[in-house]
Amino acid sequence: xxxxxxxxxxxxxxxxxxxxxxxxxxxxxxxxxxxxxxxxxxxxxxxxxxxxxxxxxxxxxxxxxxxxxxxxxxxxxxxxxxxxxxxxxxxxxxxxxxxxxxxxxxxxxxxxxxxxxxxxxxxxxxxxxxxxxxxxxxxxxxxxxxx
Amino acid sequence: xxxxxxxxxxxxxxxxxxxxxxxxxxxxxxxxxxxxxxxxxxxxxxxxxxxxxxxxxxxxxxxxxxxxxxxxxxxxxxxxxxxxxxxxxxxxxxxxxxxxxxxxxxxxxxxxxxxxxxxxxxxxxxxxxxxxxxxxxxxxxxxxxxxxxxxxxxxxxxxxxxxxxxxxxxxxxxxxxxxxxxxxxxxxxxxxxxxxxxxxxxxxxxxxxxxxxxxxxxxxxxxxxxxxxxxxxxxxxxxxxxxxxxxxxxxxxxxxxxxxxxxxxxxxxxxxxxxxxxxxxxxxxxxxxxxxxxxxxxxxxxxxxxxxxxxxxxxxxxxxxxxxxxxxxxxxxxxxxxxxxxxxxxxxxxxxxxxxxxxxxxxxxxxxxxxxxxxxxxxxxxxxxxxxxxxxxxxxxxxxxxxxxxxxxxxxxxxxxxxxxxxxxxxxxxxxxxxxxxxxxxxxxxxxxxxxxxxxxxxxxxxxxxxxxxxxxxxxxxxxxxxxxxxxxxxxxxxxxxxxxxxxxxx
Amino acid sequence: xxxxxxxxxxxxxxxxxxxxxxxxxxxxxxxxxxxxxxxxxxxxxxxxxxxxxxxxxxxxxxxxxxxxxxxxxxxxxxxxxxxxxxxxxxxxxxxxxxxxxxxxxxxxxxxxxxxxxxxxxxxxxxxxxxxxxxxxxxxxxxxxxxxxxxxxxxxxxxxxxxxxxxxxxxxxxxxxxxxxxxxxxxxxxxxxxxxxxxxxxxxxxxxxxxxxxxxxxxxxxxxxxxxxxxxxxxxxxxxxxxxxxxxxxxxxxxxxxxxxxxxxxxxxxxxxxxxxxxxxxxxxxxxxxxxxxxxxxxxxxxxxxxxxxxxxxxxxxxxxxxxxx
Numbered sequence: 001x002x003x004x005x006x007x008x009x010x011x012x013x014x015x016x017x018x019x020x021x022x023x024x025x026x027x028x029x030x031x032x033x034x035x036x037x038x039x040x041x042x043x044x045x046x047x048x049x050x051x052x053x054x055x056x057x058x059x060x061x062x063x064x065x066x067x068x069x070x071x072x073x074x075x076x077x078x079x080x081x082x083x084x085x086x087x088x089x090x091x092x093x094x095x096x097x098x099x100x101x102x103x104x105x106x107x108x109x110x111x112x113x114x115x116x117x118x119x120x121x122x123x124x125x126x127x128x129x130x131x132x133x134x135x136x137x138x139x140x141x142x143x144x145x146x147x
Numbered sequence: 148x149x150x151x152x153x154x155x156x157x158x159x160x161x162x163x164x165x166x167x168x169x170x171x172x173x174x175x176x177x178x179x180x181x182x183x184x185x186x187x188x189x190x191x192x193x194x195x196x197x198x199x200x201x202x203x204x205x206x207x208x209x210x211x212x213x214x215x216x217x218x219x220x221x222x223x224x225x226x227x228x229x230x231x232x233x234x235x236x237x238x239x240x241x242x243x244x245x246x247x248x249x250x251x252x253x254x255x256x257x258x259x260x261x262x263x264x265x266x267x268x269x270x271x272x273x274x275x276x277x278x279x280x281x282x283x284x285x286x287x288x289x290x291x292x293x294x295x296x297x298x299x300x301x302x303x304x305x306x307x308x309x310x311x312x313x314x315x316x317x318x319x320x321x322x323x324x325x326x327x328x329x330x331x332x333x334x335x336x337x338x339x340x341x342x343x344x345x346x347x348x349x350x351x352x353x354x355x356x357x358x359x360x361x362x363x364x365x366x367x368x369x370x371x372x373x374x375x376x377x378x379x380x381x382x383x384x385x386x387x388x389x390x391x392x393x394x395x396x397x398x399x400x401x402x403x404x405x406x407x408x409x410x411x412x413x414x415x416x417x418x419x420x421x422x423x424x425x426x427x428x429x430x431x432x433x434x435x436x437x438x439x440x441x442x443x444x445x446x447x448x449x450x451x452x453x454x455x456x457x458x459x460x461x462x463x464x465x466x467x468x469x470x471x472x473x474x475x476x477x478x479x480x481x482x483x484x485x486x487x488x489x490x491x492x493x494x495x496x497x498x499x500x501x502x503x504x505x506x507x508x509x510x511x512x513x514x515x516x517x518x519x520x521x522x523x524x525x526x527x528x529x530x531x532x533x534x535x536x537x538x539x540x541x542x543x544x545x546x547x548x549x550x551x552x553x554x555x556x557x558x559x560x561x562x563x564x565x566x567x568x569x570x571x572x573x574x575x576x577x578x579x580x581x582x583x584x585x586x587x588x589x590x591x592x593x594x595x596x597x598x599x600x601x602x603x604x605x606x607x608x609x610x611x612x613x614x615x616x617x618x619x620x621x622x623x624x625x626x627x628x629x630x631x632x633x634x635x636x637x638x639x640x641x642x643x644x645x646x647x648x649x650x651x652x653x654x
Numbered sequence: 655x656x657x658x659x660x661x662x663x664x665x666x667x668x669x670x671x672x673x674x675x676x677x678x679x680x681x682x683x684x685x686x687x688x689x690x691x692x693x694x695x696x697x698x699x700x701x702x703x704x705x706x707x708x709x710x711x712x713x714x715x716x717x718x719x720x721x722x723x724x725x726x727x728x729x730x731x732x733x734x735x736x737x738x739x740x741x742x743x744x745x746x747x748x749x750x751x752x753x754x755x756x757x758x759x760x761x762x763x764x765x766x767x768x769x770x771x772x773x774x775x776x777x778x779x780x781x782x783x784x785x786x787x788x789x790x791x792x793x794x795x796x797x798x799x800x801x802x803x804x805x806x807x808x809x810x811x812x813x814x815x816x817x818x819x820x821x822x823x824x825x826x827x828x829x830x831x832x833x834x835x836x837x838x839x840x841x842x843x844x845x846x847x848x849x850x851x852x853x854x855x856x857x858x859x860x861x862x863x864x865x866x867x868x869x870x871x872x873x874x875x876x877x878x879x880x881x882x883x884x885x886x887x888x889x890x891x892x893x894x895x896x897x898x899x900x901x902x903x904x905x906x907x908x909x910x911x912x913x914x915x916x917x918x919x920x921x922x923x924x925x926x927x928x929x930x931x932x933x934x935x936x937x938x939x940x941x942x943x944x945x946x947x948x949x950x951x952x953x954x955x956x957x958x959x960x961x962x963x964x965x966x967x968x969x970x971x972x973x974x975x976x977x978x979x
Contacts, residue, residue: 007578007579011316011580018323025340029338030338040335040336041340042600043595043596043600044329047325051319051323054319055319057315075577075578076373076577079372081372082372085368085573089368089566093549093562096559097559097562101549101550105546105549105550108545108546109546112541113538116371118538118539122539126539134550142196142554144557145557285872289849289852290853291853292850292855293855332816334816336817346731347732349731349765350726416846470852471845472845472846472849483700483703486703487706487707489939489940489943491867491943491945492868493867493868493872494872495867556725557723597842604811604837605839605855605856
């Protein structure tokens, strides 16, 4: 089974899922109430049919490739690093919601730089400079409330 | 409603040659460059920031600030596109295709110089063309109807899917983009779709957070996950910025084609510079001399994108000033600026305030000259951005994405949208779905849907009627040919080899 | 030790009095800091320009700056909802348009506010007239001829805005009133539907004379009527519908509103500033030059009566189509 996991089969499966979700959502929305026969569900339905068709095409291409070159892996696996990254951006967004923009931004910059391996002094310096510039440009010049 | 160069110079120059107007033009240029270059700040936003400042100004002062900002903002999009692979504006999407690879080779300075010079060339040529033909062009543009808008949008989508490394994945990206565009209140019946009870979504997904989520945050996450290189930053050659003579000469056909395509498509209201750049790049990829190398960082690719999108800026101004029909969001803001100064666009403006019209043409011209100067002067500074260690640069750019998303509507909701699309963009990149078709689908989705359905209302449900108008028929047939041609060529090759094999066997 | 306690107590007392005094001072002279005016449309649009113009003329009266804050979304609903939930101190205001009444009564809208209950009216400072623009070589010059043409050619297409907007429902009112058979083609905005009329894609488009002025100058469209009480100063050649025997007065208007429960004196200060700004030469010149309609209603009885009349009008518009909530 694993040999069939490549970028095309994943893309195809994801497209089919999305297409199915859209089709399901649109069941309660009129397809054709207007006099020319087209309602709000018309266009998304057309697009989701195209998406579904392309999804099937991608699946076929993916399976053919898997059969022809079973060793060609073109898909990097999801790692712990992925999870950490997602967590950091989610936390940053939550921080903005709770504390305004500026403070979480400074914290984010510092944490991100340190975890990427920048040395401590440079990270603090870069964070301070960037936060200051952001405050001057957005807070003062563009008059956007940052906290 | 005719206007000659003598008129323009005689009436317009005295208004423009004024210390305050020139100073404002410089300020506008710098703002435009900055906002265009920054991921997350769009030129619409630059206009929104600048317009309140024009309250108490005279019309030449107001346009001295706004028009250079518009011209510089459209070029500025290229800076983010080629340095960071994050287009600063929608119109700069195509500049990522060759600009980014060229910068990655260490020739960021040359890529910037090319973008700057050819943006200038595109802008100036279209400005001249339009100053002369403004009335004719405007009356031509007004004849463009729903079906032409539909065809040009579909053409843009077809071209960008064709340009994707995998046609199937390109079409999938485009379809996802079109679906994202349907979020919110349906523009024809008013029914809500995919809003899941969020009032913020009633007007649709905001463009900036989606765009910088997919292009900016997604790209950054992808780079970080792959692991930032120990080498910290890319070595950059600083030497050459101005285009080499041999490149200039070789690219003359490309330049001409790009300006013509950019101007023509830009004049069709509702399309603007973005589709112009896509179409021009697509044309180059199809018939250009170095079509095989497009996408690897060749000058032709940068020129096709940048000459065309700046040619589109001049084109978009004309229907606005002659008939009051805005071509895109930025020209809509410029229209508001005219109204703010009690100036009503249209033929009356040409007869009663020809001096203002003349000053607008001159200021647009001046704006192009100014961004050429400042762009080239600033290029060394911009390139220095790439010398910042990646591990410091990436977090800062990510933070700018967040602040940009927030700043559009001062809305935390848009920050959540950014995060969602950052993650989506990251995952799509992992499975090889490139962001360009998706974003273009998202930009063009509302046009494609409303023109398709409106077109079907006006034609009483006849799809065939879309082929009854010459321009829309031409564009739609070209799109179909473009999409099926790779398949047909492969089929032809396959049949030919079989035929040969058969012939050989018989011999 | 004891000294310290006394000192702290005194300090607390002093700070508290200062705090009260500061609070009291703020209440005494109402505008003591900048006022935010939310506009639910992007910068540069017609409504935005009107809002900026009126705010600019209110500033000298109030002596504090009015900062325009564009918060587009859901036909200005987002901005108005935010103001409806803001502190009623007079420092947060918004522009309110007739389409807030429309959303209130339209059964397809999922969110709305009730302008009669959820906001405090400061004043209505403009009312534009809806009208009908037709291609300049169309075979009809008056509303009557248009109706006759439509009877002879059932199903002719007319351009409007999206169904969530006023201009869509005014065509419905025309259909209801005259019984003619029109196909309403919804465009994304008035500029687009006007362009379609100019390009002869549709037989007519709904638009105010100010909006159609550029295309009229260009000789691409002509107007066959405006839905105003009397002819508009800037366009004396366009007859009203009432003159032509069709009784309809409708068009977009703009009001300044604040959160519910604002103190009367604050409302009065703002309303006075608005009235002075409205009658200033600068603002009057502006609305005349741009073809906007003159109209003023203060926060008192007349304003309330106007709001109630609009409320009934939009309800009946929706109810006639079976679309009322």
